[in-house]
Amino acid sequence: MNIATITLNPAIDQTVFVDHFQLNTVNRARAMQRDAGGKGVNVASFLADYGLSVTATGLLGAENPHIFERHFAAKGITDRFVRVPGATRIGVKIVDEANQQTTDINLPGLPPPPAALNTLIDVIDELAVNHEWFVLAGKLPPGVPIEFIPNLVARLRSFNCNVALDVSGPALIAGLQAQPSLVKPNLDELRQIDLLDGEGLEAVGNAARRINQMGVGLAIVSMGAQGAIFSDGTQLLHAIPPSVTVRSTVGAGDAMVAGTIAGLVEGLSLTEIARRATAFSLAALGSIGAHLPPRAELIALAAKVTVTVVDPAVTTVTPVDQ
């Protein structure tokens, strides 16, 4: 099973460690670290650490690709990124471990030349021949129209590829119309697109079901420390994480997408997928940069996840194809 991730707007994550970080004052940082990042790059990293065969593509600035190239080589990820003029953006991540708070400052990124997008489509078409899963994740770069997302999802679906879509705002609204196999919005992202009516698990469950009814096989709504809802149109489950010490929340959602795909590829039940995906997220919370611990540790984390049925009533059945 080959998996490809598409990151149109990767980022070099510059994590600055500032205990007791405060606005409007001088903060003294303890240390700084840079990691190759961006949502699809992170998903690729988690999947590769898990032992799966992964190709990463997207658009990468030709001026500073080395941190990515080293990262891909170290993890055994096949690099099919299209190089574009300029430097890949930095994402500033202020990690306050004393208060267990993470503050993200994401820059807009590079506007790609139109020819680069055409080259990227060619690369993706080529990968579609022998990659069963595609993950399309993260913000669009400036100048790339929203329609790029639904068009790409529809193209990959027409090649019978499974598509996991993790985007937000208008790109998510448009992308849902193309019926990806899997989406993973968080609560804010659901609110932004008016899919969340009210508070509480029932409202989240209803939103997830509505996404299934749009033709999306698996809807996951992540809710930070409250865990995540997994809905496949038949079952509606709540995966509740244990209480853990958080180093950084960066990439927790990406890890959930990776863990879900790992579970789907292995043919696990939805309950076990929910456990596995949450275990990946818990591992991500304990690490700076997208890295997984050995499998035994992941299995131990998965055993600490509680999965409950939110509502057993069946409304729509939309099979998750693999």
Ligand SMILES: Nc1ncnc2c1ncn2[C@@H]1O[C@H](COP(=O)(O)OP(=O)(O)OP(=O)(O)O)[C@@H](O)[C@H]1O
């Ligand atoms: N403080 C926490 N304690 C326990 N588990 C957490 C915590 N924060 C996140 N998680 C786990 O990680 C999963 C994904 O987190 P979250 O909902 O924050 O994703 P996200 O908003 O997509 O994150 P990001 O965009 O930063 O990757 C949650 O569903 C939960 O299982």
Ligand SMILES: O=P(O)(O)OC[C@@]1(O)O[C@H](CO)[C@@H](O)[C@@H]1O
């Ligand atoms: O600006 P986007 O594409 O929405 O998010 C980018 C980003 O915050 O997402 C990853 C964490 O999920 C980071 O590695 C990266 O900096």
